[in-house]
Amino acid sequence: MIEALRRALERGPYSLRQEERDALLLPALDQLTRHHYERCAPYRRIIDGFSGGIRRSDSVSEVPYLPVSLFKTQTLRSVDPEAVRVTLTSSGTGNGSVSRVFLDTETSAAQQRALANSLMHVLGKQRLPMLVIDTDAVFKNPQLMSARGAGVLGLMRYGRAHAFSLTPDLEPDRAAVAAFLRAVDGKPFFAFGFTFMVWAHFYEPFKDAGFDLSRGTLIHSGGWKTMNERAVGNTEFKAALKRAFGLTRVCNFYGMVEQIGSIFLEGPDDLLHPPNFADVIIRDPVSWNPLPPGKEGVIQLLSLLPESYPGHSVLTADLGVVETVDADAEGWNGKGLRIIGRVPEAELRGCSDVIAVGER
Amino acid sequence: MTTLAWTPDPGPIDEHALLARTDAMTFDGWLPFDGRSVAMLGALSRTILADPRARNNPPYVALGYWLRPAALKRLVASFGPDQAGIFRVSRGVALHLPPTNVDTIFVYSWAVSVLAGNCNVVRLAQESDDDTRWLCGVIAKVVADHGQAGRHLFCTYAYGGDFEAALCAKMDLRMIWGGDAKVRAAGAVPIRPDGLSIGFPDRDSFAIIAAEAYAGAGDEERNRLAEGFFADVYWFDQMGCGSPRILFWVGDASNVSNDFYRRLLVVIDARQLRATMSVAIAKLGRGMDALASGDATQLRHWSNELDVVELSRPVRSDTTGQGGGFLGQVTLHSADEIVPYVSRKTQTIAHYGLRPNELRELAKAIATRGGYRLVPIGDALKFSPDWDGVRLVDHMTRVITIGGA
Numbered sequence: 214m215i216e217a218l219r220r221a222l223e224r225g226p227y228s229l230r231q232e233e234r235d236a237l238l239l240p241a242l243d244q245l246t247r248h249h250y251e252r253c254a255p256y257r258r259i260i261d262g263f264s265g266g267i268r269r270s271d272s273v274s275e276v277p278y279l280p281v282s283l284f285k286t287q288t289l290r291s292v293d294p295e296a297v298r299v300t301l302t303s304s305g306t307g308n309g310s311v312s313r314v315f316l317d318t319e320t321s322a323a324q325q326r327a328l329a330n331s332l333m334h335v336l337g338k339q340r341l342p343m344l345v346i347d348t349d350a351v352f353k354n355p356q357l358m359s360a361r362g363a364g365v366l367g368l369m370r371y372g373r374a375h376a377f378s379l380t381p382d383l384e385p386d387r388a389a390v391a392a393f394l395r396a397v398d399g400k401p402f403f404a405f406g407f408t409f410m411v412w413a414h415f416y417e418p419f420k421d422a423g424f425d426l427s428r429g430t431l432i433h434s435g436g437w438k439t440m441n442e443r444a445v446g447n448t449e450f451k452a453a454l455k456r457a458f459g460l461t462r463v464c465n466f467y468g469m470v471e472q473i474g475s476i477f478l479e480g481p482d483d484l485l486h487p488p489n490f491a492d493v494i495i496r497d498p499v500s501w502n503p504l505p506p507g508k509e510g511v512i513q514l515l516s517l518l519p520e521s522y523p524g525h526s527v528l529t530a531d532l533g534v535v536e537t538v539d540a541d542a543e544g545w546n547g548k549g550l551r552i553i554g555r556v557p558e559a560e561l562r563g564c565s566d567v568i569a570v571g572e573r
Numbered sequence: 574m575t576t577l578a579w580t581p582d583p584g585p586i587d588e589h590a591l592l593a594r595t596d597a598m599t600f601d602g603w604l605p606f607d608g609r610s611v612a613m614l615g616a617l618s619r620t621i622l623a624d625p626r627a628r629n630n631p632p633y634v635a636l637g638y639w640l641r642p643a644a645l646k647r648l649v650a651s652f653g654p655d656q657a658g659i660f661r662v663s664r665g666v667a668l669h670l671p672p673t674n675v676d677t678i679f680v681y682s683w684a685v686s687v688l689a690g691n692c693n694v695v696r697l698a699q700e701s702d703d704d705t706r707w708l709c710g711v712i713a714k715v716v717a718d719h720g721q722a723g724r725h726l727f728c729t730y731a732y733g734g735d736f737e738a739a740l741c742a743k744m745d746l747r748m749i750w751g752g753d754a755k756v757r758a759a760g761a762v763p764i765r766p767d768g769l770s771i772g773f774p775d776r777d778s779f780a781i782i783a784a785e786a787y788a789g790a791g792d793e794e795r796n797r798l799a800e801g802f803f804a805d806v807y808w809f810d811q812m813g814c815g816s817p818r819i820l821f822w823v824g825d826a827s828n829v830s831n832d833f834y835r836r837l838l839v840v841i842d843a844r845q846l847r848a849t850m851s852v853a854i855a856k857l858g859r860g861m862d863a864l865a866s867g868d869a870t871q872l873r874h875w876s877n878e879l880d881v882v883e884l885s886r887p888v889r890s891d892t893t894g895q896g897g898g899f900l901g902q903v904t905l906h907s908a909d910e911i912v913p914y915v916s917r918k919t920q921t922i923a924h925y926g927l928r929p930n931e932l933r934e935l936a937k938a939i940a941t942r943g944g945y946r947l948v949p950i951g952d953a954l955k956f957s958p959d960w961d962g963v964r965l966v967d968h969m970t971r972v973i974t975i976g977g978a
Contacts, residue, residue, distance in 0.1 A: 255864075255865035255866070256865070258864045258865055258867060258870075259861045259864045259865050261864075261870075262864035262869060262870055262871045262872050262883075263860070263861060263864060263871075263872045263874075279861060280854055280857050280858040280861065282854070282855070282858035283858055283861055283862065283865065286858070286862050286865075287862060287865045287866070289865075498850040498853065498877075499877060511850065511854070528854065528857075530851070530854060556850045556851050556854065557849070557850070557851060558851050559849035559850075559851045559852055
């Protein structure tokens with residue numbers, strides 16, 4: 214774990230102001246760029262061929278970035294193959310290719326520690342009983358093991374006495390939820406699920422069930438695509454959960470497998486905040502220059518966690534806007550990010566037809 | 574998927590009715606270059622060129638010019654009279670399966686077949702943009718106005734079903750455009766046992782510029798070259814079969830290549846071409862892929878519309894097949910060093926500044942590998958009745974030999 218990361222984790226989570234954050238991140242990100250440059254040959258060739266070699270950055274926005282698609286097309290590893298402890302994969306969206314992220318013991322430990330640090334900020338230091346808004350089949354059945362399964366499994370270590378709200382065939386398990394609530398007996402608990410699962414497989418079937426979740430804290434994440442299609446925004450989502458279950462502690466997060474462990478948590482201002490060891494830059498999609506707060510653009514993510522693979526600075530395919538900087542909402546500082554959605558896909562026309570099943 | 578026919582507006586049609594109309598075409602072929610065919614295509618040319626919609630769409634303008642009566646006459650004349658004892662006749666009924674996205678291809682494929690004297694069934698994509706729908710409507714109307722609606726059928730139907738099999742079984746000729754996968758899939762459905770099926774597979778094309786000639790060219794000529802290159806690359810988002818993906822410079826280009834790209838950027842700007850965000854990001858990713866894998870040593874992002882990678886070795890075409898203004902660049906000492914890049918997939922090499930004897934040498938050098946067309950820069954997407962080495966008129970007709978005359 215690099216020194217700057219250690220220092221960032223010692224501070225109150227999500228508390229670092231931008232100036233202090235920049236000062237902490239800049240030399241550490243440069244250090245990571247050099248680290249990967251020396252240990253990952255494909256990364257070195259990219260830096261040499263695109264950035265004209267390695268150089269000191271005068272600001273965080275000068276740190277070179279890789280489009281996340283590179284983790285699908287290349288094997289990007291800054292450790293020996295034998296040192297890789299876990300290879301994370303995520304299909305993301307689009308053409309079916311898979312991102313691969315290589316973690317060694319050290320990066321994996323740093324990532325878990327950072328994630329715990331973030332989650333404790335909303336859940337407290339005690340591990341709480343946990344209601345998983347999903348089925349245990351998503352990680353028990355290797356055939357079904359997916360990003361969703363890995364996500365569920367990854368979050369489960371931060372709770373105890375787990376219950377699952379769905380049967381293996383995704384039927385709402387009313388008895389399991391009722392038993393869980395009886396067992397917690399009015400004490401605080403933790404619930405986790407992907408946003409869409411929470412909506413379609415918990416809220417909708419149980420909204421009239423009379424469950425009292427007022428002592429719970431729900432953490433949820435995942436794409437808003439399907440939610441947008443159903444015209445449910447974050448505000449409606451929260452209002453509905455409050456109305457149906459008395460659930461008021463609802464916390465969204467934003468993160469991606471390429472920067473696993475670095476999660477942007479929803480603060481009291483409903484905006485997503487980077488942890489102390491991370492940052493976000495919004496880029497203009499034409500000039501690719503950084504944009505000031507209030508302007509919409511493409512999201513670049515920076516994090517001090519990735520040491521075993523060159524993922525410390527990535528350009529996502531998401532659009533967003535930084536609404537506030539150092540707003541100090543109940544101690545939450547740094548940038549306040551709002552996600553707008555994915556960069557719209559555009560198909561290039563050409564002489565070669567794309568052959569899909571049933572149409573050619 | 575609904576089965577539709579343009580009569581002249583698109584509307585649902587019963588599949589039996591469609592097959593019956595195709596049956597009626599069986600013996601309705603005309604002789605090649607019949608005056609009525611030429612007159613109808615000429616009228617189509619006038620209609621297209623007179624419409625403001627086409628004037629804003631350079632590929633449509635090119636199509637309109639290609640169909641002008643004078644141009645068609647030159648084409649007809651180039652065939653000359655039949656040899657003694659050879660009587661050239663139409664083949665019969667032709668099915669055209671154009672690519673979904675390069676919409677003018679279906680018109681060329683159909684028009685050459687019209688000249689050959691065939692009756693035609695053109696299978697259009699179910700979903701198309703406004704311009705394409707307009708073009709289909711215009712053609713169907715001109716055909717109907719000339720009383721030839723019975724000989725030319727524009728329709729759309731589902732692939733892979735009994736109807737496709739029944740329709741194909743009636744065909745004397747089938748033209749499959751749209752790449753390897755489409756040729757394989759569509760080509761698997763049998764046509765008449767004595768029929769001819771021609772496929773146009775995936776292609777890969779290049780451009781080559783002699784640096785010395787460029788250095789010697791004046792402003793006006795350089796700008797013209799940039800205009801031509803723009804058409805070659807950007808008309809179909811660099812996804813046309815003839816669109817160059819690699820630009821080869823012959824000789825020391827260090828002083829001229831940047832000048833060329835800057836002029837190209839001016840044209841891009843003037844035409845208000847804008848890459849979408851996702852294409853821009855995809856190109857950055859593709860450029861970095863080429864660097865990461867060692868296929869390229871340098872990536873220069875001129876703008877979202879133009880990314881240039883300096884290639885370090887011959888690459889598979891998918892390395893440079895991104896489209897949307899993504900160019901590989903290679904410097905050669907002499908034109909024949911292009912040879913390792915040329916494969917069976919190679920179609921067009923658009924050139925500038927090579928002398929006629931150098932072009933002949935180039936053709937000789939690539940002869941056993943691939944490549945079908947050496948054309949001036951600006952003509953890479955220009956349709957030719959010799960396509961991918963297939964002399965379309967020859968293949969779209971048959972001959973009756975006459976002995977003892």
